[in-house]
Amino acid sequence: MPVSRFANPGKFLRLADRLLPWLGTAAIVSFAYGLYLALYASPPDYQQGETVRIMYVHVPAAWMGLVIYVAMAIIAGIGLVARHALADIFCTAAAPVGAVLTALCLITGSLWGQPTWGAWWVWDARLTSVLILFFLYCGYILLRHSFDDHDKGGKAGAILLLVGIVNIPIIHFSVLWWNTLHQPPSVFRLTGPSIAPGMLKPLLAMAFAYLLYAKSVILLRMKTELLARKIETTEMLDDSD
């Protein structure tokens, strides 16, 4: 198993040290390129004008918010079954990143909604789903931090993540259904059915930049988390002397 080789924290730390500078540089470069495309080299929308540029910050944040949650749930599941030492470290490190990106999605969405819909918040199905995702993140982070015992906390967190991933489709579907009962969804559609190719390229570039950013920050946070736990153990050993 190639993955289990990195269950050894020392090996993982060495690999992380080697990867981090590359990932970080790549993230900065792709952000520069993506932002250049998004803010200068792309056309304004024929209806929304310049405000459409919020999309390039907003949509990738939403994607990453969901992707990180799914990744956490999958890795938590693997961690529960295979007792991989790094699974809990990954989830602890990734959760705040996912939560912040989801919050960014909500904030930019609100800023975008004001000029286009005339309201900071509407009870649109998609908005509500993202808000619920944010609450799921908050619940996980608070639960995880309530435990002093990493072993118990990791297991409790993993169970919550797995129950959450099973429920996300149910929640999303129910919210969609709830909303269509009250108001037609066509009014609050974020984009048209198809996106212009001139906008697709900056969007994908930004999504790629977000992905690299998330990867490097999560890797850095995993490193810190590993070191923090090492210090904790050393302190505990010192106390017992």
Next chain:
Amino acid sequence: MKNFLRLLRADMRLQTRCRAEWVALVMFFIIVNFLLPFAIGPDPELLQRLAPGLIWLAALLMSLLALETLFIADARDGTLDLMLLSPLPLPLIVLSKLIAQALIIVAGLALMVGPAALLLGMNLALLPVLLLSLALGVPVLVLLGGVAASITVALNRNPALLILLLIPFYIPVLIFAAGACEAALMGAPVAPHLLLLGAMLALLLPSAPFVIAAGLRSAEG
């Protein structure tokens, strides 16, 4: 099976003997319904329109209150250790506990939904649909609540955290239940909403006890 029924009877007896707790829960439900008109005004038309949703909200809050102590009392007095050591499979013990808990809440609601509906001036033709949605929905709330209670049991007591964990999972139940009442109000078919609630119950009833058992084991292990 015989052991399970015996266990269920014991759990039911435990629940019914703690009468003060049960009465407090039922009173909580009534008080929430009683307070709402003060918060939104006494306009009968408005109250009638909002009544099913308000009653459901009160029922949801009442379930949250009941779940707060679900496994904590057992963990404190050592019952949980005996549950883990028992020759009966742990999911079965958990299931019996949850069934007893759900039955006791539904029984309290069955008694009090009528008076609450009268207080809020609800259209009484809605009552059967409301009761049916509660009978299907409250067990779902209890099963989901059991999962959250099992993973927080090692933390001893943190009701705010429990509520934060549960709210995202409670939203679909609230949506389908309110949808059923809304459909009944409009004269639309209520069956799809109730069937979806039933589907959630059918999904959770066999799976939640195993998840809860895993949560309890990791808390004690």
